[in-house]
Amino acid sequence: MTNAEATADFESKKAEPKSVSLTWDLDSLFPGGAGGASFSAFRRELKSMIEQADTQLNKLPKTLNGDSAATWEEFVLLVQGIAARLEQGGAFAGCLISASVSDALAGQAHGEINDLRGLFLKSMTGFEALTADASDAEWNSFVERPALKPVAFPLNEMRKEAQIKMSPELEALTEELAVNGYHAWDHLYTKMAGELTVQWEENGETSEISLGQLATKFNNADREIRAKAFAKLTEAWKSRESLAAMALNNQAGFRLTLYERRGWKSPTDEPLRMNRMTRATVDAMWSAVNECKPKLAQYLDAKKKLLGIDGFRWYDESAPIGSSSAEFSWDEAWDFVIKNVGDFSPDMKTFCEMARDKRWVEGEDRPDKAGGGFCTSFPLNKESRIFMTFGNTYGDLSTLAHELGHAYHSHVLKDRDFFATQYPMNLAETASTFNELLIIDAALKQSSDKQEKLMLLDQKMQSALTFFCNIQTRFIFDETFYAARAKGALTSQELGELMTNAQRKAYGDLLADDGLHPLFWAAKLHFFFTDVPFYNFPYTFGFLFATGVYAHAQKQGSSFAQSYSAMLADTGSMMAEEVAQKHLGVDLTKVDFWRSAVNGALEGLDEFVELAKG
Ligand SMILES: [Zn+2]
Incomplete structure (x- = not known):
């Protein structure tokens, strides 16, 4: 090696960036x-x-x-x-x-x-x-x-x-009684669901597994395994359906009595207020969603072909398509996210670099860590921290982008007074979903592998199917159930009928006649939440609001970046409709915005269908 080469080598080593820390820094918040x-x-x-x-x-x-x-x-x-x-x-x-x-x-x-x-x-x-x-x-x-x-x-x-509440004394009494008389039904249900197990046979061995473990079987590529998992799930809930019906009837009864005493007309009034949105907006959103169902049918037909099946059943929704062997190191994941959010917004790029350099993100894979991922904010420090476990896959990269979206949302709110930083659930996923969309589009552009493209596009379409049909089922069920419950308690048989009717309405003929899930009302814990009534529909709003904003951003280009952060900064201090009017110039109570959002969510559907043909 010549001196010059040695110097060059030394120089390149010196210039090589330090790798990104896999652990976060909590000590700078509170040492010790x-x-x-x-x-x-x-x-x-x-x-x-x-x-x-x-x-x-x-x-x-x-x-x-x-x-x-x-x-x-x-x-x-x-x-x-x-x-x-x-x-x-x-x-x-x-x-x-x-x-x-x-x-x-x-x-x-x-x-x-x-x-x-x-x-x-x-x-x-x-x-x-x-x-x-x-x-x-x-x-x-x-x-x-x-x-x-x-x-x-x-x-x-x-x-x-x-x-619009009762007198403070009555409200205080209600809150106290609710601990044992309302929320207790939710706790009872959660405990029951947590204790339910099934006997699972695989590779000649039988073991007892929880419903959480059973749920992972629905992602299995083997349809027999998915079908067996569904049969086991049904059998497990069949054995508890009368208790689940009792929990659901009683907590709904409590809520309806309280609403009546307060003079609240419709059971959707409270969730709408909690999400700072109007009924007209929800209706406009669902009508745009309903319009696209024939388009979704094209996706499902292609997916059926790839899976080699005739009718699409409930348990086929998460069946995997395509595959990716792409692996990312922690550093590569950061580089990928920073590059692609940076192409849209220099401010987001600077922010992500700061989060990286100040070690706001915990990604190490080690024992004793909790599962899942989240982003949480520290208003006094004007900082956030992100928790996840990085496993080198595309999914992990997407999680990093998602959580950095949340952190950016908090970042643009950091100088507002605290009460004005509290945004509702339906706007909470705007920045996170927006980042996910940026990342999946970048990954699609970069990918030349057919199986990988199929996997990425299928993920996109699966989200649409979930938000448009699965979540809509829950909304229709909640509405029809509350209307019926006002007249009296329902049997588990009647709840099953309401549920299959809701599924027929939401899915139309996307699901095969023998592909419904009558016990979904019992198996889905979201129906039993007492803290947040009608828990589900804000998720479809959040998803579509983000895809609508993303479609808007694609049209406007990076000149939209500033309006984007100004929009996020207003999410804690106005109605959802006002946020959209002020920063996007659109009326959420009209179907147009939602149409563009739905189209954005289905972008790539045609390509998926094409790829499935070949
Ligand atoms: Zn999120």
Whole structure:
């Protein structure tokens, strides 16, 4: 080796970037973990702030007017600070637990923060009742005060909600009774589902497996295995259907009685308000979805051909198509994501580089870690952390992009006041899905392998099938079930009929007659959630809103990047319809936007059909 070569070699080594850390940095948030002095002091301070809020509330003048407005404002700013700290503390304990499930101190801290949240919510209920009684004129000038104006939207929302509830005493009693009389049905169901097992025979061996383990069999390429898994699932739920029916009937009965007492007309009113959207929007969305079902049939016909089957059954939905041998190192995954989000938005590129360099992401594959992936934010530090386990596949790369989307969403909100950073569930997946779309399109462009293309396109179409048909089934079921339940409890037989009717409506002839899933109402835990009513349809909204924004971005090119981040920044302080009108110039209550969103979601369908022919 000549000197020059040696120098060149040395230079190239020097220029080679350090590899990206696989573990995250939590110490810069609170050094020393759950037992560290810093996090302990933080919890003590939080507790004393909550006590202070309770004292302040007791002394707060009951009537809002020119004299009391300043004291009221002080109270609002105090509780906003507490809410931000509760999020910060919960996020930190949550990160510690996920990174090491055996961290008992973190578990304890998490419980402590939950208890503090309970205490805090009690104080808030008292304040909400006071706002309900304030005169409109006084209230309107109150939320115009400079310190409150940025959070006027969530404050108005809180007051309106308090105004349509029963008296504070009755609401407090209801909340207390709900612990054992409402949420308990959900807990009972969850426990029952968790304890259900089936006997599974494979390769000559029989073992007892949980329903969670059984669910993975639906991704199996062998149809016999999927069919057997479905038979086992049906058999398991058949043995518990009367108990599941009891849980579902009773919790729905509780909710309907409460709505009646509050004078709330429709069971969809509450979920619509929670998602800051109107019924007209939901209807427009579903009609665009319904229009595309013949197009979806072309996808399923092609998929049936590839799978070598005649009728498409429920258990064929996740059947894998194509394959990819592509592997990505952690560094390559980061480079791929940064390059492709960067092509759309330089700001997103800078942000992702910062998240990488500051070690905001945990990706190591090691024991004692929790499963799954998430992104959580630390409002006091204006930072986020992402948790996942990286396994070198395309799916993992997509997860990284997805979670970085969430982190970017928090990033553009970081300078807003805390109450204005709380976006609803239906807008929560905008930035994450947007990133996934950027990444899958880039992967498709780059790929020359037919099997890999088929796999990627099938993933895209499978999402559409899930959001358009599977989730729509749940919405139709929820609506028809609540209408029927208002007249009386339903038998498991009747619930099964409602479910198959919902499936026929949502899927049309996409599913074979013998391919329905009558016990889906019992097998899907989402129907039993008591914290969030009608849990499912906001997901279709979120998915289509993101594909619609993505279609818009493709038309506008990178000039849209700035409007995109401005749009995300407004997600915590207006109605979904207003966000879309202001930043995209579209009316969500009309079908046009949803049509373009549906078309965006189905982009690649024709190519899939073509590839399936060859
Ligand atoms: Zn997400």
